[in-house]
Amino acid sequence: MSSGFGIVELINGPVVKGTGMADFKVNEMVTVGERQLIGEVVSLQEDIATVQVYEETEGLSAGEHITSTGAPLSLSLGPGMLSNMFDGIQRPLKKIQEISADFIPEGIGLLSLDEEKLWEVKVTAEVGMTLSAGMVYATVQETESILHKIMVPPSIKGTVVTVNPSGEYKLNDTIIVLELANGETMNLTLVQKWPVRRPRPISKRVPIYKPLVTGQRVIDTFFPIAKGGTVGLPGGFGTGKTVTQHQLAKWSDADIIVYIGCGERGNEMTNVLEEFPALIDPRTNRPLMERTILIANTSNMPVAAREASIYTGITMAEYFRDMGYDVAIMADSTSRWAEALREISGRLEEMPAEEGYPAYLPSRLAQFYERAGCVETLGGDEASVTIIGAVSPAGGDFSEPVTENTKRFVSAFLALDKKLAYARHYPSINYLTSYSSYVSILENWYSENVAPDMLSLRAKMVRLLQEEEKLNEIVQLVGEDVLPNDQCLVLEIARTIKKGFLQQNALHKDDTYVSLEKQYKMLHVIDDLYENALKCVKMGIPLSTIRKEQVFEDVVKMKYDIPNDHIELLDELRGRIVSDYDALMKKYQ
DSSP states (O other): OTEEEEEEEEEETTTTESSSOOOOOTTTEEEEEETEEEEEEEEEEEEEEEESSSSSTTTTTTTEEEEEEESEEEEEEEOOTTTOOOOOSSSSSHHHHOSSSOOTTTTTTOOOOOOOOOOOEOOOOTOEEEOOOOTTEEEESSSSSOOEEEEEOTTEEEEEEEOOOOEEEEEOOEEEEEEEESEEEEOOOOOOOTTSSSSOOOOOEEOOBBOOOOOIIIIIIISSSBBBEEEEEETTSSOOHHHHHHHHHHHSSSEEEEEEEEEEOOOHHHHHHHGGOOOOOOOOOSSSGGEEEEEETTTOOOHHHHHHHHHHHHHHHHHHTTOOOOOEEEEHHHHHHHHHHHHHHHHOOBOOOOOGGGGGGGHHHHHHHHOEEEEEEETEEEEEEEEEEEOOOOGGOTTHHHHHHEEEEEEEEEEEHHHHHTOOOOOOOOTTOOOHHHHHHHHHHHHHTTTHHHHHHHHHHHHEEEEEEHHHHHHHHHHHSSSOOOHHHHHHHHHIIIIIIIIIOOSSTSSSSSHHHHHHHHHHHHHHHHHHHHHHHHTOOOOOHHSSSSSHHHHHHHHHHSOOOGGGHHHHHHHHHHHHHHHHHHHHO
């Protein structure tokens, strides 16, 4: 058998075994059969190799060739990624639709970025300059929102010997020529290749210190996310995972959004593909797609490509991070990705672990989440990748393996609650079982940029909610009437926190996004309501009288009644709370 060829011997769904493949390497990309289906070598034993195929293998027969490409599964990284929609192995869906309107045809090849499109390139390098990995030698205004920086690939260093002038170029046109240390020359174009399973190198990791501001009160105030952090977003069917991720994609202050629809239902992914292009970026009033990459791999697409889609997304995110951008990656959902791992593992006849998942599920999840972080890039910029991974536990059971292992590797856990969702409380993030270990890390940032007492106010509200939970157990046994007035007040204030602060309407113009300053002022309003009502309770004023005050209703409605551009009205509301209760106390003196 000549080097570079193998023979198909066994076909088991997306898993193909070939013989005569002693010269192949693990993780090498191959083409399988006459239709040249794209695959990847996952194991080798002497001259027998196991290949996972990223396309449908229907019609493939034993005896067909397996051909080496000589490289691992890699992405083309360059202009044309933003505003685009890809499948799990970076094939552009719009281009595929031109070829085949309804389905992705087998053997279409490894299409990627448009190599014929001309880009307006501004060359910044000069002859004689020494360029090393991560340095920028040209820029392309890819969209009105994002400047695409063309960087020297990792591990490359040399002296510029030729520079082409600024102008229009295609992806594979030479921009500069470098002379390397060994005397060889290297042409640098607008595009570079990178293996999806290998993290892109950085200069060093930077300690996390600033939040990813989302405009969602329950997240920013109660369970903050850090730039460069990791977030698990578990929830059963119908709890609002996808809507929550849409809100984070639209409103978070990340520069670039990478959204991976990994194994989701086709109609749900269709909604994403239709809605995102229509969304307007609130920061620029331009289409949100100008800073977004969509990766769609629905549940009916080949299962092996679903497994690869997570790595495709994180590699794209790291590439834009290397330019100095803050990137947020939404993976919806990692449970479907884990199911793909389980299916492939079963076909590979590996020993199953808990619930049939492979024994290496925890390490694969760790490898994915560890690629997040706040870093200093090779080019000297500070940038970050934040990973927000949705989890879809069957039946909403958080004790199943994917949720349990995700919990081990993320620092913020936003548990979506079925009871809250059925009660129309959205976002249905459970305020008792969720947590964020970033609260203490971000304390200095909140103190310097919002208010010194922001997090102490938050802690007070959390204590009230926890106390309410304990009191509810007593109420269910003996009723609310037996509780003393100060404990009944805790129940009232907790309801106010839930209705007036934690619930947020994604479709309301003023409530869909709330600034940190407004969130702080809203917390203060609720705190003033509690403290002044508590003074009245201590004076012996009946709770029924305290509750009748109009301010309770006004506090619940403040999120709708007070526009985002008139948050000074919250200070007026605080003043009215004090004066109304002062008047009530004078009446009872």
